Amino acid sequence: MATVDLPRPAAMAIADPDRLKHKFSRNIKERIIEMILFLAALVSVATTLGIVFILFYESLAFFRHVPLVDFFTDTMWTPLFSEPRYGIAPLLMGTLVTSAVALCVAIPVGTVIAIYLSEFAPFSVREAAKPFLELLGGVPTIVYGYFALVFVTPLLQKVFPGLPGFNMLSAGLVMGVMIIPYISSVAEDAMRAVPMSLREGSYAMGATRFQTATRVVTPAAISGIAAAYILGISRAVGETMIVAVAAGMQPNFTINPAEPASTITAYIVQVALGDLPHGSVGYQSIFAAGLMLFLLTLVFNILGHWMRRKYREAY
Amino acid sequence: MGATTTGTDLHAGKLRALRALIASHKRWDLFFASVGVLALMFGILAFVALFFDMAVDGVPRITPDFFASFPSRRAENAGILSAWVGSTLVMLVTALAAVPLGVGAGVYLEEYAPRNWMTDVIEINVTNLAGVPSIVYGLLALGLFVYQFGLGQSILTAGLTLALLILPVVIVATREAIRAIPVAIREGAYALGASKWQTTHDHIIPYSMAGILTGVIIGLARAIGETAPIITIGALTFIAFLPPPPVQATAPFVNFEWLTSPFTVMPIQMFNWTSRPEEAFQANAAAAGLVLVVMTLVMNALAIYIRYRLRRNIKW
Incomplete structure (x- = not known):
């Protein structure tokens, strides 16, 4: 398009009359491709x-049945009972x-691994450990779940005899192992x-590796x-x-990790496994729970990325 | 005379104190290095325990029949045929959707995007999407794909959901691969009269191929193990039939009915078996988990290998 305005030797235009046409079609093609790539980027x-639309849309329907005050103050979550309560x-x-x-598992272990790999480990150890940690992070979470239920819980029951078969402690510990590679990397x-x-x-001041x-x-x-x-x-x-x-x-509603409990995510799975009819309050409740989850993780993600960017700019 | 003696003593004493200090600092160094190795060992040990625990329970179940049988009410007859076929087909849809979209978006953001608010929005958005819990994608698919668009609880829905889930992975990998290409390559192409797309198509994309491939494999390895979003869309867990085959002997040779077929996938099958109380089904779960872990390990190892080769071979 810009070529139209460019001064050029007249002789050349006569010698190759198709030159402009070619450029025009080429420009059209370029524009179309750019548009397609832009649309691909827009998919995200x-x-x-x-996500925002569907969560708010179904949650709004949910909050028409359940007052916001009850949602946040009630300490019972019994959506499948005959008198459902949604706290x-x-x-x-x-x-x-x-x-x-x-986090009690992942933060100390992840931090120590990070310091060790970055400041202490010989090159060969680091080269071997990093892919391994990546593999650890790539194990499907259902496999970790199986591990928690079948291996860690019986192990914990030997230490704490009264521990129920389902408990938050075992799930949390295994979840910690899952998060270690994420934090350490x-x-x-x-x-x-x-x-x-x-x-x-x-080092020039005589500090040791540990001090540094x-x-x-x-x-x-x-x-x-x-x-x-x-x-x-x-x-x-x-x-x-x-x-x-x-x-x-x-x-x-307990803070004792030795007891069984449900989480926001586990509740969504539980409802999805049953068959609540589309449009019922129970169906809408998983979107309200999902909205809570989405907002919660959004806050952490924004905070995390903001802090991450801060250290990048420091040097 | 006396003064010098005390002076030397003092000197020696200080030296001893200093040596002790240095020794204690070195001990701290050694101590922390051992703690570091222990922390690493903890990670490795956890993985080894996980793997061997599953292997002990699961290996006896891994027979050719296990891969060729449908799930069954009797644990010893049950297999993962419908699960691995389902996983394969879902991955096919995921790859076909996520690769063009992700690579396109990555190329756009690196090569085309002007510096304006729209680009900023897209970039922030990709970063945030990467942190959204996978189950939220399941809710998106349940509300939008299954009910609003009427795609049902089908292979297509599952594939598209997982494609959206791994899109940030593919985009980030594409961008990183493209960013590693020196500007001189682009300048060379432009100097020869190539247009932007010709430069991108003939140079940028081929040179970043290995990096993109790494990202795609890591993304697919993540998608194949994802359970939560697939459960959320309400995929059935007991499927004792196969979707219609995508290829057939009669014209037009390809068949798209499988896209709308109900399905199950490996992680769902494993979840189903894990949540049953009978011991025998736990063994099936272990075997399915073993297959799943080996699959993701192989994919991740492949990605790490490609990246390693890439780092060694390319010298700009």
């Missing part, structure tokens, strides 16, 4: 809009407890991004490490199959 935006608190509590147990990236000159300065790692590199990478934790929390909150399989699916 459409996905988000679709999100027990599900939130289950999510909170399982996530807390998971983001935290390690943050630590590797700390410039070498800071470490060299520290804990007093120089870790504080310098702290926002990236915090981002790793926050993204880990988001993962734990949204994890479904481990809790659905190993924690039992009964809503239970």
Whole structure:
């Protein structure tokens, strides 16, 4: 298109009269391709809009039956009873407890692995460990769920004899193992991004590796490490199959991890497994639960990415 | 004389204290290095325990019959035929949808996108989508695909849902692969009169192929193990038949009926068996889990290998 305005030798135009036509068709083709690629990029935006639309649409219908006040203050979640009560608190509590147990495992172990791989490990160990951690993160969550139910729970029952077959402790512990690679890889990236000159300065002052790692590199990478934790929390909150399989699916308003309980995600699975008719309050309730989950993870994700970007800009 | 002696003593004492300090610091170093190795071992041990626990229960069940039988009420007759066929077909739909969309979006964002608010929105959006829990995609599919669009609880719905789920993975991998290509390649192509699309099609996409492939394989490995979104769309768990075959002997040779067929997939089958109380079904669950883990491990290992080869071979 721009070529039309360009001054050019008249002789050339006469010699090749099709030149302009070719360029025109080529430009059209270019524009069409750009449009197609743009539409492909727009699919991701459409996905988000679709998620937000469907969650709000069905939740609105749900909140026409259930007052918002009850939803947030009631401590019973019994949607399948003849007198259903819809208080999100027990599900939130289950999510909170399982996530807390998971983070008690994943944060210390993930952080130590990150510091070790970034500051201590010889090159060969790091090269071998990173793909292995990736594999650990690639194991399907249903397999972790099976592991929690069939291996970890019986093991825990030997230590705590009164432990029920479904409990949040076992689900949380296994979930922690699942999140370790996630936390360690983001935290390690943050630590590797700390410039070498800071470490060299520290070593030049006579500091040991441990001192350099804990007093120089870790504080310098702290926002990236915090981002790793926050993204880990988001993962734990949204994890479904481990809790659905190993924690039992009964809503239970308790902070005792040794008890069975349901989480937001496990409840959605439970309803989907039964056959509630489309359009019933029970059907709508999973969208209300999903909306809570979506908003919760959204807050953590935005916070996490904001912190992650912050450390990138620091150097 | 006395003063010098105390001076030397003091000196020696300080030296000893300093040495002790250095030694204690070195001990801390050693201590932390061992803690680090222990933490790594913990991860490795957890995986080994998981794998062997499943292998002990599951290996006796892995026979050719297990792959060739439908699920059954009797555990010893049950198999994963409908599950692995379902998984394969769903993955086919997922790959066919996610690869063009993801690569297209990645190419657009790296090569075409102008610096404006629209591009910012798309970028932030992709980052956030990557963090949305998979079960929320299931709700999207249940509300939109199954009921609003009327696609039903079909292979098509499941495939499209998983495609949306892994779209961020493919987009990010494409972008990273493209970003590694030096500007000189593009400048060279433009200098020879190539248009933007010719540059992209003839140079950018081929050179980033290995990186894109890595992302696609990792994405598919994730999709094949996803359970929650498929359960949420209400996929049946007891399927004792196969979808109509996609290829047939008579014209027009291809058949798209399988897209609308009910189905089951490997993780659903495993979940179904896991949630049954009988011991015998637990063995089936272990066997199915073993097959699933080996599948995802092979896919991930392939992706890691491609990336390793790529890092070694390409020197710009």
